[in-house]
Amino acid sequence: MSERVKIVERTEIPDGLKIIFGLPDVGLVGTIAASHLISKLNLKEIAYLRSDLLPPVIMLEKGLPRSPIRMFGNEDLLVLNSEIAIPSASIYLIIENLVNWVSNKKVEIVFTLGGLPIPNRHEIEKPKVFGAASSEDLLKLLNEKGIQAIQRGFLVGPQALILSFCAERDIPAVALLAESFYNYPDPEASSMVIQALNRIIDMEIDVSELIEKGEEVRLAMRDMMRRTQAELARMKKSHEYDIPGYYIK
Amino acid sequence: MRSRRSIFDIMREHMEELEEIAEEMFDRFLERPSWDINAHSLEPLFDVSVSSDKVIVTADLPKVDPENIRISRISDDLIEITAKMRVKINFEDLGVTHRKGEFSYFSCRVPLPVPVDTSRAKARFKRGILEITLPRKRGYEIKVE
Numbered sequence: 001m002s003e004r005v006k007i008v009e010r011t012e013i014p015d016g017l018k019i020i021f022g023l024p025d026v027g028l029v030g031t032i033a034a035s036h037l038i039s040k041l042n043l044k045e046i047a048y049l050r051s052d053l054l055p056p057v058i059m060l061e062k063g064l065p066r067s068p069i070r071m072f073g074n075e076d077l078l079v080l081n082s083e084i085a086i087p088s089a090s091i092y093l094i095i096e097n098l099v100n101w102v103s104n105k106k107v108e109i110v111f112t113l114g115g116l117p118i119p120n121r122h123e124i125e126k127p128k129v130f131g132a133a134s135s136e137d138l139l140k141l142l143n144e145k146g147i148q149a150i151q152r153g154f155l156v157g158p159q160a161l162i163l164s165f166c167a168e169r170d171i172p173a174v175a176l177l178a179e180s181f182y183n184y185p186d187p188e189a190s191s192m193v194i195q196a197l198n199r200i201i202d203m204e205i206d207v208s209e210l211i212e213k214g215e216e217v218r219l220a221m222r223d224m225m226r227r228t229q230a231e232l233a234r235m236k237k238s239h240e241y242d243i244p245g246y247y248i249k
Numbered sequence: 250m251r252s253r254r255s256i257f258d259i260m261r262e263h264m265e266e267l268e269e270i271a272e273e274m275f276d277r278f279l280e281r282p283s284w285d286i287n288a289h290s291l292e293p294l295f296d297v298s299v300s301s302d303k304v305i306v307t308a309d310l311p312k313v314d315p316e317n318i319r320i321s322r323i324s325d326d327l328i329e330i331t332a333k334m335r336v337k338i339n340f341e342d343l344g345v346t347h348r349k350g351e352f353s354y355f356s357c358r359v360p361l362p363v364p365v366d367t368s369r370a371k372a373r374f375k376r377g378i379l380e381i382t383l384p385r386k387r388g389y390e391i392k393v394e
Contacts, residue, residue: 122378184294184309215311220343223283
């Protein structure tokens with residue numbers, strides 16, 4: 001592992017756990033979902049990421065310094081959450097190192113939660129969740145759970161790299177992406193990806209609070225969305241709207 | 250011999266310049282707070298999109314009822330959105346204890362990138378999102394021979 005990105009374990013983390021990534025992206029869908037999981041499952045901070053590729057930012061919690069990118073967990077599950085927008089120029093190395101760490105830990109399966117931006121999101125009552133996976137077997141699993149796979153299209157950002165690095169290394173990985181706003185925090189979309197996750201790993205995370213407190217979440221996430229939006233523009237996230245070039249079947 | 254630049258080279262250079270300007274503006278915009286203690290206001294997240302016939306401005310306005318939204322035209326290329334929140338929000342509600350101040354409004358000024366006909370503008374509020382549609386000013390038609 002490069003020294004530029006280091007995952008520091010506060011307690012010993014056993015092999016073979018599941019990991020959920022909730023990194024800042026469109027609608028902050030993954031970040032909001034990860035925060036909700038950490039809160040509902042009462043997960044404890046067990047590791048953090050240290051890197052000179054990140055801006056010199058720390059989180060102060062009860063006066064103590066904390067890394068803005070942290071891992072929370074219990075005996076079965078790890079959740080990686082970021083409280084800052086990850087600089088687009090650093091995403092590649094950070095994700096590569098995180099996937100290296102995941103590989104060394106022989107993680108059972110990786111889930112990456114996020115949004116799929118749609119221009120008319122505010123017209124949609126219930127955002128639909130789409131999936132993508134690192135292998136054919138996992139695509140079958142998605143199908144069994146009623147989650148439609150994205151057959152063809154572009155994926156940009158953390159989700160894209162997590163999925164492709166995991167596929168390269170034969171690490172089972174699933175991306176769950178709910179239709180979402182591009183640049184407004186979208187707790188409803190987050191609730192939909194959690195419900196999809198519930199179906200896959202047989203959990204029962206209640207999302208009603210996420211819906212009820214949606215307005216509070218949108219208020220609290222304004223600044224993070226603003227900074228994330230700047231990074232999304234730098235990484236050309238709008239590529240996801242593009243229709244892939246024609247090919248002959 | 251001096252090599253001639255193609256129209257595509259010139260366009261690409263212009264695009265790069267525009268991107269640099271946009272990035273600089275974005276960074277400057279981020280380096281100030283999204284709140285104003287004196288005006289008791291928060292700056293909402295907003296977006297502007299331009300299509301062939303209209304400009305659509307949207308803004309995320311949580312804790313706002315539609316009757317408390319005011320949209321005014323400041324100049325030909327600038328509109329102002331002000332919205333009173335249902336409840337007052339203070340820093341502590343947002344988990345911040347080392348700052349004092351409360352907020353009752355959302356307020357922002359939105360620059361319009363192309364000329365619009367504000368007299369035909371329409372607005373609606375759905376799922377906490379304000380959407381203002383401003384028809385673009387019409388030009389003249391060019392006949393195809």
